[in-house]
Amino acid sequence: MTFEMISNTVAALFTLAIFSFLYKENPVYRFAEHLLVGVSMGYALPLVYKNAFIPFVYRPIFLEHKFILIIPALMGILYIFRFSKNLSWLSRYPIAFGMGIVGMGVPMSMNSSVLVQMRTAMLPIDSLNGVIVFIGTVTILMYFFFSKA
Secondary structure: OOHHHHHHHHHHHHHHHHHHHHOOOOHHHHHHHHHHHHHHHHHHHHHHHHHHHHHHHHHHHHHOOOHHHHHHHHHHHHHHHHHOOOOHHHHHHHHHHHHHHHHHHHHHHHHHHHHHHHHHHOOOOOOHHHHHHHHHHHHHHHHHHHOOO
């Protein structure tokens, strides 16, 4: 038996174990579910440590002495407190900071998408393109204004 045949057989058995939930929850499904979560975490933790923590946190802060990166590292660590009942309020600070960053982008996206289209729709009608844009804008606005949905 080759490795490919063994791995395909194991994958098929675990797929059937997961599908056994369709009948009702059973020990075979629970075993497959817990094994999937455990193997996934066992694979993901070293991968994140090697590909994210070392090159983007440890190396810049401790080897290159870019101490300003301590602030975003601490903000990221605050997300871990989401799993604590007593300290979960600490995870709200990075969430609020992220929402503030998103809120700062709203005026810029408004300018780049909505206002440019409005400015284009308000050009004088002096060509065939202008007439087509005017008719299209008016008919679309009438459709949305008078439709029931």
